[in-house]
Amino acid sequence: MNENNDTNNKQEKPPKAKGSANSSRLTLDIVDDGKNVKTPVRRVKPTVSVSKMQVTIPESGVKTKKIEERQPEKQEQKPAKETPAPTVKKPALPATRKKPAPKTKQAPASPTKKPVRKAPPKKKVVPPTIGKRKGYTPTVAYRLRFPIFLVAFLVCLFALFFAFHKGVGLLGSYSKPGKPLFAKDDRVEVTIEAGMSARSVSVLLKDLGIVDDPEGLLSYFVEQNLATTIRTGIFMMEKGMSFAAIGERLTLRTGELTIVVNPANTLATIDSFLDARGYARRGEFLKAAERLQNEHSLSFAEGWLLSGEYVVPQESAASSLAMAMFSAMLESTRAHLGSDKVAQWGLEQVLIIASMIQAETQNQSEMPFIASVIYNRLEAGEPLGIDATTRYELNDWKNPIPLEALETQTPYNTRRKVGLPPSGICCPSKAAVEAALSPLKTPYFYYLHGLDKQLHLATTYEGHKENIKAYR
Incomplete structure (x- = not known):
């Protein structure tokens, strides 16, 4: 009787299985003649030193997570607590290795909070082009750009056409204005070197085409006592000059200049010549002519100065030349x-x-x-x-x-x-x-x-x- 009771007690409280993850009793439902009989299952000690077991732990409100645990090589058997064993319909199969599912972040559900609507994307504002804006008034130059371009193009065509056709005025075409100062065809640069005699100077002038009779020029030098007063330096002389003009040009006192203003030369031409020869600075002669106009209450200066040959001091070549030309005009009129x-x-x-x-x-x-x-x-x-x-x-x-x-x-x-x-x-x-x-x-x-x-x-x-x- 006691033995049976002890046996029954032992059957009612089977020992706790080793390796249990949730520390619960494991039972097997064995079908016997259509009846379910709960029979305790004795676990066999694993022979593998290291193994893995997959246990599914259900949680309320959270999806099932699969956790892999490493079991120790040996575990001591502990008496199992009296808890109802889960029902297993089929014998547990050995666990297979599965890759853990990737963890995904899931925001906690807030049933009371209303969903937030996303604002629609803003459209990029593109301003209208200039000239098409409302209230925009184009400038006159902007509106006339095409007519102006057309007129400029036509003017260029006319200019190119008439550039090769010399027009004839009412009075006919003009003849060329006065020869430029010291033109190459009439003016010759003469260099008198130190030690040259009056005879050698006469021969030089003959070779340069200034005189045709070097013996006559030499005789003039001797008769006028100029043979020993010929200066050295560079002189501008004209072809066909008289003996007197040559003697005056070559025997000037130191510091004097002889300037020939050809007819039809303008004041600007004379000013450029004086600047090129180093006799005066550019614009100095024009200022001198303007002073004469103001001092004598003239309406203009161009035309009041007479062309010709003038001897002026080198220190004040521009002002002296302007005054000499003006005085010559007054004398001639x-x-x-x-x-x-x-x-x-x-x-x-x-x-x-x-x-x-x-x-x-x-x-x-x-x-x-x-x-x-x-x-x-x-x-x-x-x-x-x-x-x-x-x-x-x-x-x-x-x-x-x-x-x-x-x-x-x-x-x-x-x-x-x-x-x-x-x-x-x-x-x-x-x-x-x-x-x-x-x-x-x-x-x-x-x-x-x-x-x-x-x-x-x-x-x-x-x-x-x-x-x-x-x-x-």
């Missing part, structure tokens, strides 16, 4: 102050005409005829049509005059303006001044210089066109 043309037009207007005559021709025999044509057109109220005045305004005496300059209304454009320009346009010679003071009386209104280098006059425009066909 003094005898003609009572003439009819001065009484009718005034001295300054006559000097403007003289400068225009000088710019139109270098031939003294042609000057009275050109003066006659100018006065005839002035008295008839017709434009003079002398392109030399426009060239003076452009400061260009070589290239063809642009069509735009001839069509533009300016004070110096005598094609578009009736009357004289506001000032002279060059330094006239004595011959040009005399032609302006005493012109010939002719019926001519037109003239031109032909290819034969002769002056051709006409009374009417039809006759002028015939001269153009015949001589151009």
Whole structure:
């Protein structure tokens, strides 16, 4: 009886299985004739020294996690607590290795908090282009850019076309203005070295083409007692000079300069020459001419200075030359102050005409005829049509005059303006001044210089066109 009871007690409380993860009793449901009989299962001691077992631990509200535990090599058997054993329908199979599932972060659920709506993405604001904005008013230059470009393009085409066609004015084309100072074809640079005798100087001048008779020049040096006073240095001399001019040039006192201003040279040309030769600084001669204009209450300076040859001190070459040229003009006009043309037009207007005559021709025999044509057109109220005045305004005496300059209304454009320009346009010679003071009386209104280098006059425009066909 006691043994049976002990046996029954032992059967009711089986020993705790080794390696239990949740320390609970393991039982097996064995089917016997359709009845479930709970029979304790005795675990066999594992023979493997190290093993892994996969245990699933359920948690409330959390997904099942798989945990791998490493069992020790040996474990002591402890009496199992009296807890209900879980029901196992099938015998446990040996655990297979499985890769642990990647851990994912899951925010705790908040049932009371409302979901937050995401704000829609902001659209990028693109401003409208200039000219299409509301209330935008384009500038005048912006609106006229295409017409301005078209006009500039047409002007360039006209300029290129007329650049190769030399126009003929009402009075015909001008002749070349005065020769530049010390032009290469007329002026020669002469170097007199120390120890050269008067005979060797005469021979040198003969070789350079300045004189044709070296023996005659030597005789002049001896007769004038200049043979021993010839200076050394560099001298600018002209071909065909007289013996007296050569003697004066080579025997000047120290500190003096001889400057030759050719007819039709402008004040700007003279100023550039003095600067190039080192006689004065650039602009000094122009300032000297301006002082003369202010001191004598002149309307202009260009045209009041007479061309010619002048000897001036080297220390004050610019101011001395300007004063010498002005004094020479006053001296040349003094005898003609009572003439009819001065009484009718005034001295300054006559000097403007003289400068225009000088710019139109270098031939003294042609000057009275050109003066006659100018006065005839002035008295008839017709434009003079002398392109030399426009060239003076452009400061260009070589290239063809642009069509735009001839069509533009300016004070110096005598094609578009009736009357004289506001000032002279060059330094006239004595011959040009005399032609302006005493012109010939002719019926001519037109003239031109032909290819034969002769002056051709006409009374009417039809006759002028015939001269153009015949001589151009």
